Amino acid sequence: MSKATCLTESSATNEIRTKGYFVEKNLLNSDEIKTIESLMPNLIEEDITRFGSNKYYSDHGIAINLMFRGDIFRQVMTKPKLIEVVDSIMGETSILNAYNAPSTPPGGSNSAKVIHTDCPPERVIPGFITNLNLVIAISPFTKDKGATFYYPGSQEMLSAPSEDDFYRQAEQVELEPGDAIFFNAHIWHAAGVNQTEKTRYGLGMNFIKSYMRQRFDFPRMTSPELEKRLTALERRLLGFNVRVPASLEEFYVEPEKRLYLAKQG
Numbered sequence: 001m002s003k004a005t006c007l008t009e010s011s012a013t014n015e016i017r018t019k020g021y022f023v024e025k026n027l028l029n030s031d032e033i034k035t036i037e038s039l040m041p042n043l044i045e046e047d048i049t050r051f052g053s054n055k056y057y058s059d060h061g062i063a064i065n066l067m068f069r070g071d072i073f074r075q076v077m078t079k080p081k082l083i084e085v086v087d088s089i090m091g092e093t094s095i096l097n098a099y100n101a102p103s104t105p106p107g108g109s110n111s112a113k114v115i116h117t118d119c120p121p122e123r124v125i126p127g128f129i130t131n132l133n134l135v136i137a138i139s140p141f142t143k144d145k146g147a148t149f150y151y152p153g154s155q156e157m158l159s160a161p162s163e164d165d166f167y168r169q170a171e172q173v174e175l176e177p178g179d180a181i182f183f184n185a186h187i188w189h190a191a192g193v194n195q196t197e198k199t200r201y202g203l204g205m206n207f208i209k210s211y212m213r214q215r216f217d218f219p220r221m222t223s224p225e226l227e228k229r230l231t232a233l234e235r236r237l238l239g240f241n242v243r244v245p246a247s248l249e250e251f252y253v254e255p256e257k258r259l260y261l262a263k264q265g
């Protein structure tokens with residue numbers, strides 16, 4: 001197993017800037033892991049039932065938009081330790097771009113098997129992190145279960161490394177259930193192949209600067225019933241503080257009623 005340690009805030013920030021990733025042990029407890037593991041098969045099946053026959057559907061095995069798929073997923077995205085790390089790297093106004101469950105089926109992988117980054121390389125700003133990713137292991141991320149490969153220090157490389165170069169340099173980072181890997185979304189990485197008979201489950205989040213656009217319009221996707229229950233932190237992460245007015249009537253209102261609140265970075 002690669003060495004996974006609990007890092008202090010400054011060494012975490014330092015590692016993400018140099019190597020491009022770091023591991024935080026025991027982000028989730030065993031109850032949270034069990035609950036999430038029991039929900040996963042149905043969530044994946046639900047998406048396949050809804051979209052499996054859609055020729056544009058490319059996310060087989062990856063349950064999408066978990067913030068709306070059970071309260072436990074919002075509890076995880078707002079865990080104090082997680083938010084402490086996110087805020088220390090991204091500032092206190094970052095929002096969620098995506099929240100999915102990258103799983104690898106027995107004997108296979110997922111669409112993340114190709115060597116890729118999670119943000120187009122042409123958006124690299126040297127020395128500046130615009131997108132922070134996080135993958136939390138729900139099942140063990142061992143080599144035989146398809147643990148993810150990361151190419152250390154590749155976060156500012158503007159084109160894909162060759163397969164030879166990638167697999168020579170990359171570290172296949174093993175995680176125990178509940179451990180998390182935080183990484184710059186510009187790092188070149190690839191899912192492994194699950195050679196076991198059990199699905200490997202994980203959670204994946206991507207945090208972005210508040211002024212960037214999210215993958216989906218999460219505020220518009222939130223039901224009125226759920227909106228009433230959201231905490232201030234959940235509202236921030238879903239993007240409620242940085243919505244855009246659709247009319248001048250929505251724009252000329254008291255500052256606290258604005259859709260795009262002040263001081264969002």
Ligand SMILES: O=C(O)CCC(=O)C(=O)O
Binds near residue numbers: 102104112118146202
């Ligand atoms: O499923 C995996 O191992 C990789 C996930 C991944 O590439 C991603 O979250 O961007």
